[in-house]
Amino acid sequence: MNMNFWIKTAWLFLFRSKRSTSALGLMIFFAVGTLVFITAIAVGINDSMIRNSTGLYSGHITGFDLPKTLARDTLLVDGVSDVLQRFQIQGSLHNQEKKEMLTLIAVNPDQEKKVTALWKKIIKGNYIADNEFEILISRATAKKIGVHPGENIIFRSGSAVYCFVVAGIFKTGIERLDHGIAFCPVSILPDLPANWDGAVFLDSGADMKGVVESYARKGLKLSHLKTWKELMPDLTQLIELNRISMGFVMVLVLGVVSFGTACAFAIFIISNIREYGIMKAMGVTPKETTMLIIFEVILMNLAASFAGTLAGSLVVLITSRTGIDLSSFTSYNQYFVVSGLIIPRLTPFLLFLPGAIALSFCLLASIWPAMIVIRQRTADILRSI
Amino acid sequence: MIEVLNISKQFFSGSVNVQVLSDISFKLEKGNTLTIIGKSGSGKTTLLNCLGGLDLPDSGRINCFGTDINCLSEKKRSLFQRKKLGFIFQSGNLLSYLTVFENIVFPLVLNGFSKKDRTKRVKNLLEMLELNLFAKAMPHELSGGQAQRVAFARAMAHSPQMLLADEPTASLDTQTGLNLIKLMCSVGREHNSTIIVATHDNEIIKYADKIIHLFDGKIIKELKK
Numbered sequence: 210m211n212m213n214f215w216i217k218t219a220w221l222f223l224f225r226s227k228r229s230t231s232a233l234g235l236m237i238f239f240a241v242g243t244l245v246f247i248t249a250i251a252v253g254i255n256d257s258m259i260r261n262s263t264g265l266y267s268g269h270i271t272g273f274d275l276p277k278t279l280a281r282d283t284l285l286v287d288g289v290s291d292v293l294q295r296f297q298i299q300g301s302l303h304n305q306e307k308k309e310m311l312t313l314i315a316v317n318p319d320q321e322k323k324v325t326a327l328w329k330k331i332i333k334g335n336y337i338a339d340n341e342f343e344i345l346i347s348r349a350t351a352k353k354i355g356v357h358p359g360e361n362i363i364f365r366s367g368s369a370v371y372c373f374v375v376a377g378i379f380k381t382g383i384e385r386l387d388h389g390i391a392f393c394p395v396s397i398l399p400d401l402p403a404n405w406d407g408a409v410f411l412d413s414g415a416d417m418k419g420v421v422e423s424y425a426r427k428g429l430k431l432s433h434l435k436t437w438k439e440l441m442p443d444l445t446q447l448i449e450l451n452r453i454s455m456g457f458v459m460v461l462v463l464g465v466v467s468f469g470t471a472c473a474f475a476i477f478i479i480s481n482i483r484e485y486g487i488m489k490a491m492g493v494t495p496k497e498t499t500m501l502i503i504f505e506v507i508l509m510n511l512a513a514s515f516a517g518t519l520a521g522s523l524v525v526l527i528t529s530r531t532g533i534d535l536s537s538f539t540s541y542n543q544y545f546v547v548s549g550l551i552i553p554r555l556t557p558f559l560l561f562l563p564g565a566i567a568l569s570f571c572l573l574a575s576i577w578p579a580m581i582v583i584r585q586r587t588a589d590i591l592r593s594i
Numbered sequence: 595m596i597e598v599l600n601i602s603k604q605f606f607s608g609s610v611n612v613q614v615l616s617d618i619s620f621k622l623e624k625g626n627t628l629t630i631i632g633k634s635g636s637g638k639t640t641l642l643n644c645l646g647g648l649d650l651p652d653s654g655r656i657n658c659f660g661t662d663i664n665c666l667s668e669k670k671r672s673l674f675q676r677k678k679l680g681f682i683f684q685s686g687n688l689l690s691y692l693t694v695f696e697n698i699v700f701p702l703v704l705n706g707f708s709k710k711d712r713t714k715r716v717k718n719l720l721e722m723l724e725l726n727l728f729a730k731a732m733p734h735e736l737s738g739g740q741a742q743r744v745a746f747a748r749a750m751a752h753s754p755q756m757l758l759a760d761e762p763t764a765s766l767d768t769q770t771g772l773n774l775i776k777l778m779c780s781v782g783r784e785h786n787s788t789i790i791v792a793t794h795d796n797e798i799i800k801y802a803d804k805i806i807h808l809f810d811g812k813i814i815k816e817l818k819k
Contacts, residue, residue, distance in 0.1 A: 214703050225691040225732075428810075487687050490648055491701050492676020494669050507783075588640075588649035591683065 215497065219504035222481070229477050230509060233470060237513035237567050238520070240466035244459055244563035245521025249553035250533070251455040255448045257551050258544040262444050263437050265326050265547055266386060268293065268408030268419055270424075271435050275405050279429075284407055286423045288415030291324045293317070293408040296401050300366030302346070302391065307354040313364055314346075314406075315395035324410055327379060327386075334358025334377030337394055343374035345392040348380040364391075369400070444544060463566045471574030472561040478502060478578035485582045487589030495583040502579045506571050514564030522560065525553045596622040596645070596756070596788060602652030603640055603811075614640045616811040622804060624659070624755070627779060627789040632808035638792035639760050641808065645790060646679055646758045647671045662815055676704050680749030680787075682759040682778075687745065688733040694720070694744050695729040696797050701752045719747040723777070739770035746774065746785065750781055757782055759791045763798065772797055 223230045263269050272284070282291040296315040301308050317339045322328050328336040333351075335342040344362060348393055356362055358373050364371045368436070371392060395401070411417060417436055425431055438445045479486070485498055493501075529552050536549030582590075603615040614637045622628050630638045643649035645656060647663045653762045656663050659678065666674060680701075681687075688697050695716055702712040720726050723743045733741060742762060749757055759778065763771030779801045791798055799805055807815035 211703060211706075221696070340789045408697075484689050484691065487683075488700075489672070489691055490646070490675065490678070490681050490683075490687075492672045492674070492704060494672040496669070516688070586649055588643040591648065591687070592639075 212500075214499070215332055215500050216504050216508070219501055219508055222484070222501075223505055223509055226481070229480070233473050233477060234509055234513040234516075236466060236470050236473065237510060237571070240463060241514045241517030241567050242521040242524070242565045244566075245518055245555065246524050246528075246553070247458065247462075248455060248559045248563065249521070249525040249529075249555045250551060251451060252556060253529075253533070253551040253553040255451055257548070258406045258444060258448065259437065260439055261326075261545050261547045263410070264324075264398050265330070265383070266408070267440060268324075269411040269437050270409035270420065271437075271440060272384065272407035272409065272429070273296060273433050273435065274513060275407055275429075276387070276475070277403055277405065277435060281407070281468070283427060284409055284424065286420060286427075288412055288420050289409055290412045290415075291320070291410045293320055293324055293410075294395070295406045295408065296395060297399075297406060298366045298402060300364050300369075302344075302350065302354060303363040303365065304354040304356050304360075309354050311350065311389045311391055313366070314390055314392050317393055317396075318394050320393075325408075326394075327381070329547060330379045330381045331377040332380050334375065337392055338413065339394050340396045341376075341394060342371065342373050342397050343376035343393065345377050345379060346375060347387045348378050349388050350391060351375070351378045361532040363513050364393075371398075371401070408503075414520060447544070456535060459566060461504060461557040461565070463570050467567070467570030467574050470571055471577065474506070474571070474574055475581070476579040478575075481594075482582060482585070482590055486585075486587055490591065498582055499579050501570065502575050502582070506575045507568065510571050512567045514567050517567075518560060518564050521563075522555060525555055529553050595658075595659070596775070596790075597655075597656045597657040597658070598645070601641075601644060601651040601656060603637075603644065603651045614811050615644070618654070618811075618813055620804075620806060620813065620816060622788060622790070623784060624788055625783070625786045626803040627782065627801060628804045628806065629792070629802035630790065630792045630806045630808060631794070631799065634794075636808040637811040638740070638808055640811075642758050642760050642790065642792045645756075646681060647675055648681075676701065677752075678755045680752070680754035680757045682742070682745050682749050682762045684761040684764050688736075688741055688748070690733050693730050693732055694725060694736070697733070697744055697745045698751050701748060705752045707752070715751055716747075719751060722781075723747055738765050739767070739774070740769075742766060742774055743777075746778060746781075750785065750787070753785045754787060756788045756790065759789070759793075761793055761795075762791065763793065763795045768797075769796060775801060 281292050281294045293316065298313045298315055300317065301310050318339050322336055332348060339343050344364070351357070358375050358377055360375050362373050362375055364373060411420060421434055421436065424434060488498065532550040532552040534550050538550035539545035596690060598618055598762045600616045601615055605612045605614050618641060630641060632638050640649065644651045650664055654655055658707050661674060663671060663674060666753050689700065692700065698719060702715060707715070720729055723746070725740065725743060725747070728740060736744065763774060766774065775798050778789065803819055805817040
């Protein structure tokens, strides 16, 4: 069987029936292009939720109770952009008669400000400064003990007593950060706890599993490490849901488009049934007829999907430069506390998925018209024209 | 030899059964020309379609050069048509998306001719039919006579054993029709092809070795020259 001949014939059929081919191709072009853009937005939304949730405070991986002997630099492996060292001190905050039990977290203010976005959530006052006896408290704590920025406050932990000035008050909108914790500079504490917590921030697109494995190879116990997926199962589930719903959208959109394409393709083939009838009379076998129709579908899809993917990618490229600001829709959403900016992003898999789905649907869609051509007797075809 | 034995064919038209062919039998020697004549609706095209395997009779047998074409599978029938038959239809029926050259070369590619052989054959045919200047033309750019000549070239390109023509001159003027008939007969003889023509045209009858007159699906007269 001369494959090249059938591919060439399919190409000539498509190329020389310009209007029908263009109409069908445009349907596929728009469907694929739109889906490429929609999937890029979906990935961008997921990215944004992860970036917002991990970038605010926790990082992508959190190390708990790490020994003092473990240097911060040890955690700076490939794929890690920064590691923040934090020390937790349990105690109580006092303002005259009012008291609040909380965990004071001693941090390096400059590094924290550089890497996390908690400072952006300050509603009154400023972020703590290095080497200053300053404290950053949540709005709930400030309200409970009745303090304002600039006022003095006492923190007791065992026999140790520290006098701080309230530098600022923050509110993140996230329950676990807005209650029971406060921040002070690590540099002013004379005695640090034996263990520390680490917030590990990864480079964009870095393999989190690979980083955890490299920590394990360095002798770190996995029980001391928690990824954001383990710490934020709600977010993990949300992202999974987002992916699944995106899959549904893709299948539905392409299903609807393919149904339209199938009908249009059936019309295209039926309107050309005369040609297939003449070919059958010349001795073209059912297998060759099927192959010709399949090649027509494949060639049209390849061209339209390629153009659609290219156009979709171009729109993604343009929009990813500035991002799409959805702040007005995400202002009360805890997963967008830092920024509502969505930066569309494409992965190699998602780049080719719409085209592949379109091709599969169109191949399925071509079965019906192909069957019409094959099953109909040549004489009936020729009689009908 | 072509042997047709008691073939019958019915069509369902609404709720009425129409007997299009009724107990048709005849024999035709290889290389002979048969003309099937009869009024419109007498069953000429249906008989031609059955002879070419484009349609199947309800009963009876058609043996073409030792092959009972009704007993062949769809694939084998297609291969039989490809190798041994050439068709000319009333309206030319060229593949509208292919050029004149591509239309004529189509059966040659199907039959596995080499590129060199294909080009040579198509060039010869185009020259013989005075269509050299139209090799790259699309079918819609041709006149009726030119289109019918291309259809003839396509039907004869692979030198088939049998040429079936369904009213080939119907859409042509007298002179063009006559030229086509002469050409068909001379080329047919050259290739020793059996030619079966369904026609109203009295000119064609002159060139026939055998004439069958159909009326309401039955042979009412069979003449041998």
